[in-house]
Amino acid sequence: MNSDIVLQDVILDFKDTRALDGISCTMHPGKIYGLIGRNGAGKTSMLSLIASFRQPSSGRVLVGGEEPFEHARRMEDVHFVYSWDMSEEDDTITDALNHYARYRPRFDMDYARELLAKFKLDGKKVMNKLSVGMQAAVNVIEGLASGAPVTIFDEVHHGMDAPSRNIFYESLLDCRETQDRLFILSTHLVSEMAYLFDHVLILDEGKLIIDEPYDTLLERGVTVTGEQERVETFLRGRSVIDRKQLGGTLAAMLFGSLTAEESQRAVREGLDISPVSLQELFIHLTKEAEANEINQQ
C-alpha cells in the first residue's frame, strides 16, 4: 500500500509567527528520515501536519496521495508518538497498550511484550508511577509495535538512558528491515542517531534547508586544514560554513563537495582534507540565517 508523504508549499501560521514557511518534500516507505532542527525550528509543527493534528494555513499535505486531515483510513495509517503528560494515567502499561491496540489494526501485541521485556519494563506497572525514562520507553514501544505505515517519533528518546536508547535504535533498525514502514525521527541530538537515517531533513526557522540522502549530504561537507594563506586561496569562490584558526593554521568547513581533481590539488598543496559529521554540518548550517543562501548555491 502506498503511504508516501508529500508536502507542497506548506505554510503554517500561528497568530503572529510563521511556524513553517513554504515546505515542500516527499518521503517514501522503507526509509528512516531524520528531521533535524534546533528548538523552535518547526519540527513538531511539521509533524503535526502529517499526523492531522493541524491543517496547513496554505499548501497541501498528502499521505498516500490523499489529504489525511479527517480522513479515517489515512489518520489510522499515521502514528505520531511524542512525550505526553502521563500523570493522569492510572492504567497499567499493559492495559494502556491493549487500549492503543484496539485503535490500530496492525498493532502487534506480541512484539510489544517482547519490547517490554527488552526494556525490562513490568507491564503491571501503573503509567503515572513511571520514571521519565520508562515513560519514554512506553512511547517507543507504542510506536514500534503499532505497525502504522507512517510512524513518527518526536524527540521521544529524551530521558532514556544510553542502554535504553540503544535498544530503541536497534529495534527500529529491525522494524526497518522487516517491515515496509516510513519512520520519521525528529531530534536535535544528532550525533548518536545519525547512523540511523537514510535521509536527512534539516529545518531552520520554518524553512527546509536540507532534504538529501544521508550519504550525499555527508559528501557535501569537507574540512580543509592547512597553512592559512594556502587554505584561503583554495577556498576562493566556495561556501565556507565555519572557520577555526590556531596560529597560522586555518581549518575551514566547506559546504559543497570537491571533485577528485580538486582533492588532489589540495593534497599537492599540503592541505588536509577530512570528512565532516552530520552533527557539525547541522550546527554550522543552522547557526545563522545565511544558511538559506548556501543551500541555493
Place this chain on the structure above:
Amino acid sequence: MKSISSKHIRYVCEDNYIIYMIWALWGTGILLVLFAAAAWFLEALRSLELTALALISNPAQVFIFIVGIITGVYIIQHYVRQGVTRKSFFIGTAAAGLLTAASIQIIGLVLTFLSFGLEAATPFTAGRQLTEYFGASRGYPVTMGITTMVLTAHFLMGWIIGFGFYRYRAIGGFASILLGLVILGYLSVLWDSPSGLVTISGLTLRFPEASSLSQAAVLTAGIMVLQLTMLYRMIRNTPIKVQ
C-alpha cells in the same frame, strides 16, 4: 474520503462510557455515604417523600456537567493521537454521554427499589414521589426519559465549556460559560417553573415558553441539537496541541 470509522465510533463510545460509569458509580457511592451519615443525625431524613430517582436528579446534573467539562478539556487528544478522526470522536463521545445519562436513571431506579426493600426491613420510610412536571407526576418511564434528556443537555453544556477553554483558551472559555448560564438557565425554567424568562445578573432574556410537557420536550431536543451543532463546528477542524 470517509471521515468516520464505525469501528472507532464504537470503541470511543465504549471507552468513554466505561470511564464515565466508573466515575458515576463512585459518585453514587459517595452520595449514599453522605446520605446515610446525614440520616444518622437528622430525624427528618429517615422518612422521605421523594424517591431516590427524584433525589439524585440534581446531584446528577452537577455530576454530568463536570464530566462534560473534563471531556472537553482532556479527552480529544488521546483519541486523535490514536488516529481517530474528530468526527468519529464526536459521535462516539456524544453517544457515551447519552448512554451515561440513561444509565444514571437506571441507577436511580435501582436505588428506588432498594429503598422500598429497606422500608420493609427497617424503620426507614421510603419516598414515593417522582419529580413533577407541569403540575403532575408522569410515571417512571416518562420521568426517566425527560431526565435523561436534561442530563444529556448538561453533559453537552459542560463539554462545550471545557472545549471552549481547550480550543479558544480563556476568552472562548468564558464566552462559553456565559452561554452555558443562559442555556442551563433556560433549561431549568423550562422544566422547573414553566416560563420563558431567564434572568442573569439583572438582565432578563425571553425565550419560547412551553405550555405542555411535549412542547418542553421538543424545546429541550431543540437545545440539544443546537449544542451538538455548536460542538461539532468547534471540533471538526480543531488543532490538537502537542504537549
Place this chain on the structure above:
Amino acid sequence: MQEILNSETPLFMQIKEKIEDMIVNRSLEADQQIPSSTQMVKFYQVNHLTVLKGMNLLVEEEVIYKKRGVGMFVSPDGREKLLKKRKQRLITHYIIPLIHQAETLGISTEELMSLITETAGEEERKDEQ
C-alpha cells in the same frame, strides 16, 4: 562501537575491509551468507547507506554475490580474489618500501633475505611458547 573504525579512511572502505577480513581469515566460507546490512549497522553503528556502499563495491569486484530477497553470499572464488589483491598490496605497501629502505641503509638483497628468514624463525619460536 565506532571506535573500532578510524576517522582517516572513508567509512564505507573500512566496512568493505571488515568483510574482506572475515573472508580472508575464513570466518566466512565460500557460499556462506554474510551478515545482513542491519546487523552490520547495529554492530558498527554506521549508516545503512555506508554499509551498502561497502557491500556494493564487493559485489562489483565479484567477491560476494547477491541473492535477491535472501541476502549477500561469499563468491566461490571470493577468497582467492582477495588473496591475490592482498598479495599485490603486500608488495606495493610493504615489500617495495622495505626494499627502498634497505637500499638507503646499504643492506644488500641477500642480507635482507636472511634477515627476513631469521626474524620469521624467531616469530615462530615465540608463537610456540
